[in-house]
Amino acid sequence: MSGDGSCNRIVEVDLSELTGRTYRCIDGCALCCLCQPELLPREEEAFRKDPKLSAGVTQSHISPEVKGAAIDLKGSHGACHFLTDRRCSIYDARPHFCRSFPLNVFVGWRIQVNVNLSCKGVGLRGEDLEARGRRLVEEYGQERLSDEVRTSKAVFDEFMRNARDALVAQPFSSARQAAALLREELTDLVGLSRVMTYAEYGRTRQDSPPVDIVRRVRETEAEADVAERAMMDGIELFDLPELSLLPVHVGEELTWSIFRLVGSNIVGYHLAEDGGLSETSRTEPSSVDLLPVEPEGLSRFGEYLELVNRRDCFAGHAAYLCSIEGYEYNLAQVYLGAIANNMVDLWWRSSLLAGLKGSESIGSREAGEGIAFFDMDLLDLPTIGAFM
Numbered sequence: 001m002s003g004d005g006s007c008n009r010i011v012e013v014d015l016s017e018l019t020g021r022t023y024r025c026i027d028g029c030a031l032c033c034l035c036q037p038e039l040l041p042r043e044e045e046a047f048r049k050d051p052k053l054s055a056g057v058t059q060s061h062i063s064p065e066v067k068g069a070a071i072d073l074k075g076s077h078g079a080c081h082f083l084t085d086r087r088c089s090i091y092d093a094r095p096h097f098c099r100s101f102p103l104n105v106f107v108g109w110r111i112q113v114n115v116n117l118s119c120k121g122v123g124l125r126g127e128d129l130e131a132r133g134r135r136l137v138e139e140y141g142q143e144r145l146s147d148e149v150r151t152s153k154a155v156f157d158e159f160m161r162n163a164r165d166a167l168v169a170q171p172f173s174s175a176r177q178a179a180a181l182l183r184e185e186l187t188d189l190v191g192l193s194r195v196m197t198y199a200e201y202g203r204t205r206q207d208s209p210p211v212d213i214v215r216r217v218r219e220t221e222a223e224a225d226v227a228e229r230a231m232m233d234g235i236e237l238f239d240l241p242e243l244s245l246l247p248v249h250v251g252e253e254l255t256w257s258i259f260r261l262v263g264s265n266i267v268g269y270h271l272a273e274d275g276g277l278s279e280t281s282r283t284e285p286s287s288v289d290l291l292p293v294e295p296e297g298l299s300r301f302g303e304y305l306e307l308v309n310r311r312d313c314f315a316g317h318a319a320y321l322c323s324i325e326g327y328e329y330n331l332a333q334v335y336l337g338a339i340a341n342n343m344v345d346l347w348w349r350s351s352l353l354a355g356l357k358g359s360e361s362i363g364s365r366e367a368g369e370g371i372a373f374f375d376m377d378l379l380d381l382p383t384i385g386a387f388m
């Protein structure tokens with residue numbers, strides 16, 4: 001393992017997102033116990049043999065595309081079957097998913113370990129996350145890792161071949177460099193509008209150098225209505241049929257909140273362990289303005305943007321979008337459009353939470369709350385490649 005957090009034995013493993021980060025689980029938080037852990041085949045076998053454990057196993061998962069056994073949720077959208085008063089009642093037997101949290105191992109053209117910033121224990125003094133990530137990866141063994149990478153790399157290679165045939169290919173590295181150079185635009189209303197307009201109407205030649213992409217973005221008229229898009233995406237976000245699929249926010253007092261579109265209002269609820277809901281707020285979507293961002297808030301948004309820009313699962317997400325759009329747009333356009341959309345979503349969510357607290361701007365704290373409310377969903381975006 002080299003000092004910069006990457007190693008190159010059989011498969012490349014990138015732990016750089018964890019470097020310098022520590023973590024301590026917050027007693028009574030239990031956010032991760034709302035995520036319905038999947039069971040590995042060997043875990044399912046062990047759970048099925050034990051009467052207490054088998055009572056919590058289900059085959060129906062909150063995400064229909066996920067197959068296999070998982071742990072049931074109380075009341076279909078509450079906490080894990082085994083959570084009692086915010087404590088795990090099977091702590092020593094808890095599945096791999098729970099033991100790994102807040103780390104995610106992504107398999108793309110290499111292995112990359114990401115940290116879920118929705119976990120508020122990240123950043124607290126405690127365990128060294130890089131060391132934990134290294135142990136987590138080692139547990140899989142080199143053989144399994146290299147098999148998984150070989151399979152996933154073939155998918156990425158096929159994507160790139162298709163993109164090249166359609167004349168829309170772009171190395172991920174140049175899309176990333178362009179996004180890094182556009183950091184200011186990607187955290188600014190006019191800049192975001194420019195990037196979104198470019199993503200939709202720009203014409204980019206295959207394999208354009210990053211400086212050319214940046215120049216084209218900066219020459220683009222800012223025509224996209226960012227505030228309008230933010231509101232429409234916000235409404236869509238909370239307009240889901242299943243309560244279990246709605247994003248959860250953990251407040252400073254460790255309350256769990258979910259928001260749902262009811263009629264024309266976004267209704268906020270406190271979520272109880274058994275799935276019970278009590279209404280706490282009612283907001284007209286059109287009243288949620290993108291709040292002004294203070295320099296400290298801007299710097300947190302910028303740091304988050306840099307982190308997303310290094311995530312392989314996000315590159316895989318752009319590739320996924322490019323393919324479902326029929327390889328119509330240059331990959332750099334799709335990539336920058338996806339980053340811009342997600343930054344707007346983050347800004348909107350931060351504004352919603354800040355507004356409910358009576359804040360009129362987004363400082364460091366409000367930006368941090370927004371990131372915590374957002375990152376779990378970003379890690380859940382459809383992608384080519386997969387989390388182990």
Ligand code: SF4
Binds near residue numbers: 032
């Ligand atoms: S989300 Fe993080 S802090 Fe909260 S219970 Fe899970 S691991 Fe602990």
Ligand code: SF4
Binds near residue numbers: 071088095098
């Ligand atoms: S098994 Fe335990 S740690 Fe895992 S989600 Fe359920 S209650 Fe939480």
